Amino acid sequence: xxxxxxxxxxxxxxxxxxxxxxxxxxxxxxxxxxxxxxxxxxxxxxxxxxxxxxxxxxxxxxxxxxxxxxxxxxxxxxxxxxxxxxxxxxxxxxxxxxxxxxxxxxxxxxxxxxxxxxxxxxxxxxxxxxxxxxxxxxxxxxxxxxxxxxxxxxxxxxxxxxxxxxxxxxxxxxxxxxxxxxxxxxxxxxxxxxxxxxxxxxx
Amino acid sequence: xxxxxxxxxxxxxxxxxxxxxxxxxxxxxxxxxxxxxxxxxxxxxxxxxxxxxxxxxxxxxxxxxxxxxxxxxxxxxxxxxxxxxxxxxxxxxxxxxxxxxxxxxxxxxxxxxxxxxxxxxxxxxxxxxxxxxxxxxxxxxxxxxxxxxxxxxxxxxxxxxxxxxxxxxxxxxxxxxxxxxxxxxxxxxxxxxxxxxxxxxxx
DNA sequence: AGAGCATAGTTAACAGTGTTAAGTAAGTGA
DNA sequence: TCACTTACTTAACACTGTTAACTATGCTCT
Numbered sequence: 279x280x281x282x283x284x285x286x287x288x289x290x291x292x293x294x295x296x297x298x299x300x301x302x303x304x305x306x307x308x309x310x311x312x313x314x315x316x317x318x319x320x321x322x323x324x325x326x327x328x329x330x331x332x333x334x335x336x337x338x339x340x341x342x343x344x345x346x347x348x349x350x351x352x353x354x355x356x357x358x359x360x361x362x363x364x365x366x367x368x369x370x371x372x373x374x375x376x377x378x379x380x381x382x383x384x385x386x387x388x389x390x391x392x393x394x395x396x397x398x399x400x401x402x403x404x405x406x407x408x409x410x411x412x413x414x415x416x417x418x419x420x421x422x423x424x425x426x427x428x429x430x431x432x433x434x435x436x437x438x439x440x441x442x443x444x445x446x447x448x449x450x451x452x453x454x455x456x457x458x459x460x461x462x463x464x465x466x467x468x469x470x471x472x473x474x475x476x477x478x479x480x481x
Numbered sequence: 482x483x484x485x486x487x488x489x490x491x492x493x494x495x496x497x498x499x500x501x502x503x504x505x506x507x508x509x510x511x512x513x514x515x516x517x518x519x520x521x522x523x524x525x526x527x528x529x530x531x532x533x534x535x536x537x538x539x540x541x542x543x544x545x546x547x548x549x550x551x552x553x554x555x556x557x558x559x560x561x562x563x564x565x566x567x568x569x570x571x572x573x574x575x576x577x578x579x580x581x582x583x584x585x586x587x588x589x590x591x592x593x594x595x596x597x598x599x600x601x602x603x604x605x606x607x608x609x610x611x612x613x614x615x616x617x618x619x620x621x622x623x624x625x626x627x628x629x630x631x632x633x634x635x636x637x638x639x640x641x642x643x644x645x646x647x648x649x650x651x652x653x654x655x656x657x658x659x660x661x662x663x664x665x666x667x668x669x670x671x672x673x674x675x676x677x678x679x680x681x682x683x684x
Numbered sequence: 685a686g687a688g689c690a691t692a693g694t695t696a697a698c699a700g701t702g703t704t705a706a707g708t709a710a711g712t713g714a
Numbered sequence: 715t716c717a718c719t720t721a722c723t724t725a726a727c728a729c730t731g732t733t734a735a736c737t738a739t740g741c742t743c744t
Binding site: 313 | 700701702703704
C-alpha cells in the first residue's frame, strides 16, 4: 500500500514546481502580467493542469505570498529573541519589516495592497498561525516588552501595535508604488518614520 | 468662425460624459472590474469612441483620479486657511486626508496603491500644480507653520512632511484593503495614528 | 451649387485573458 | 482481462483592451 503514498509525493512535487514557477514569474513581472499559460509553459504542462492543484490564479498567488511571509516570520523571530534594550529591539523589528516589504514588493503588494477577494474568509485568514498574524503578534510582543520596561506609556497595547503597523506599512507601500517621488533619501525617511512613531508612543 | 468652437464644446461635452460614466463604474465596481465595453454601453456609444477622447483605459482612470484629488485640494485649502492653533490645524488636515481616502477608496487605490504605468513620466506628474503635489504642499505648509510657531522641533521640514504622509497613507491604505481586520475601533486607530505621528515630531 | 475633405463615430477583427467541459491514455485492483 | 481511478490534455467559452478599415455627416472653398 506504499503506492498511494508515492503518488501523493509525486503530486506534492509537481505542486511545488508550479508554485516555484509562479513565484518566479510573479516576482519578476508582477501578478497581473503573468498568465496561467505562461506559468504552464514554464513547467511544460498544459494550463489546465494547474487547476488540478490550485482553485484559481488567486489561490496560486495566495500560496506564494504565504511562503514569502513565512520567511518574514523567521526573520522577526530571530530579532525578537535577541537580548538588549526593548525599544531598540522593537525598532530593529520594524526596520526589518520595511526592508522585507521592499525586498518582496510583489508579494507585499498582493498581501496588503490589493483588494481582498470576494470569497475572502476573515475567520480563516486571521487564524493565529497564519504567517500574517504571526508577524503581527511579534509586533504586539515587542510593544508589550517596551511597555513592561516602562519605555512606552500606553494603556492599550493592541492600539499601539496597530498604529505602529499602519506607520511602517505606510512608508513601505509608498516606497513600493512611488519610488520616483523626490524622497529626502530612502533610508532617512525609513528611519525617521520608525523613530517618530516610537517617540510618539512615548518611548 | 464660431463653428469650430461649437464643435469643440460638443467634443468636451462627450468627453465629460465618458469621464462621468467611467468614474461612476470605477467607484462602484473597481477599476479592473470595469471594461471599456461597459463604459461604452453606459453612454450608448461604441467602445472605440472612447479611444478618440482618451489614449487608453489607464488615461481614463488617471483623469478620474485627477478630478477626485482636485476635491481633496479644495477641502485642504479650506482647512489650512482657518485661524487657530497650528498643530490643531495640521492634525485636522491629516484627518481630512485619511477620511478623503476612505470616502474615495478606488481613486485612492489607483493613485497611491497601484503600480505606476510603464510610460509614467515623473517630470510631468510631479509638477507643482498637479492635484497630488498641491495636496502635498499643503502638508509642507502645515508643518512649516508648526515649526515656525515652535510647536515642532525639526531641522528638515521636507523630511517631517514625508514622514507624516507615510503615516497617514499607512492607516488609510490599510483600512481600505483590510477592513475586516480586527481593528481596535476605526476612529480610534485613525486619531491615535495622527496623534502619535505629530507627538513623535515633537509637537 | 457642387466637389473635396476633415471629423466623429462605427463594425469587425486581433491577440490575449481566466476558466471549464469533455475526452484520452496510462496504471491499479479485482 | 475488465472496470475504474487518476493525471493530464484538447478544444472551447466568454471575456478583455486595442487597432485598422470603413461610413456617414457636414463644413469649406471654388
